[in-house]
Amino acid sequence: MTRTVLVTGGTSGIGRAIAARFAADHAEVFISGRHRDTVEKGAKEIGAHGVVCDATDSQQVAALADRLGKVDVLVNAAGGLPEAGPGGRSALDGLLAQWHASLAQNLLTAVLTTASVQAKLANGSSVISIGSIGAERRGGSYGAAKAALAAWNASLSAEFAPKGVSCNVISAGYIAGTNFFRGQMSEERHGALVEETHNKRPGTVDDIAETAYFLASPGARHITGQTIHVNGGAFTTR
Incomplete structure (x- = not known):
């Protein structure tokens, strides 16, 4: 039976890689994003349905949901570092805007x-949210939002798991080849982040995509309420 997969923030980076992985498995994939040009381009390239939707807007989100029938896999990949706000505001106003943006987006x-x-969502469905190693250290407002995402996921799992729906967070480490840092990644910073890993390489979007694909597979049905760290050992748990 063909699965229906919704990936928010599916036009680039991790979200796009996850959407492409499910599309390669012949799932019916819907990707969403805020900009029509990137949504249409991304959907055409990976063989998905594209929906323009700002996932911080409740009315747009409701309209997106109305387009869908059953949902077998939901991947919450929308997010990222907040953009700089407009100038001419006080330091506190700027700080407040930054935190509001981080929480809204992530x-x-x-x-x-x-x-x-x-x-x-029916019995056997999966909800997968993309977190970050920034939740564990040096994350600022972005990391705090991702930490809150993991806490929310734990309560979501308690609510959804009795209905057969698994809920997990993939906490991504440093992933090279995305626009997350908006061109501000220096060679020195890249080297330092790679050096933190045990396997001495940056992560790739495919590392995260394959983890998401597994979490939505029959072999992962007893995994729920978890934060899965995918970072090459840069952050470890006991």
């Missing part, structure tokens, strides 16, 4: 999208 996008499709 936590509320997942909360709103998941709530909008909750009734469409």
Whole structure:
């Protein structure tokens, strides 16, 4: 049976790689993003349905959900570092805007999208949210939002798991080849992040995509409420 997969933030980076992985398995994939040109281009290239949707806007999220029937896999990949706000504001106003943006982009996008499709998730479905190693250290407002994402996921799992729906977070380490750092990654910083890993290489979008694909597979049905760290050993747990 063909699975229906929704990937928010599916036009680039990790989200696009995850969407492409499920599309390669002949799933019916929907990707969403804020910009029509990138949504249409990305959907055409990977063989998915593209939907323009700002996942911080509840009305747009509700409209997206209305387009879907059943949802077998939801991947909350929308997020990222907040953009700099407009000038001419006080330091406190700027700080407040930054934190609001971080929480909206990296936590509320997942909360709103998941709530909008909750009734469409059946026994055997999976909710996967993309977290970050920044939740563990040096993350600022972005890391705090990703830490909140993991806490929310634990409560979500307690609610959804009795219905047969698994809920997990993939906490990504440094992933090369994305636009996350907006061209600000120096060679020195790249080297330092790679040196932190045990396997001495940066992560790739395919590392995260394959983990997401596994978490949505029958072999992962007893894995729920977890934060899965995919970072080459840069952060370890006991």
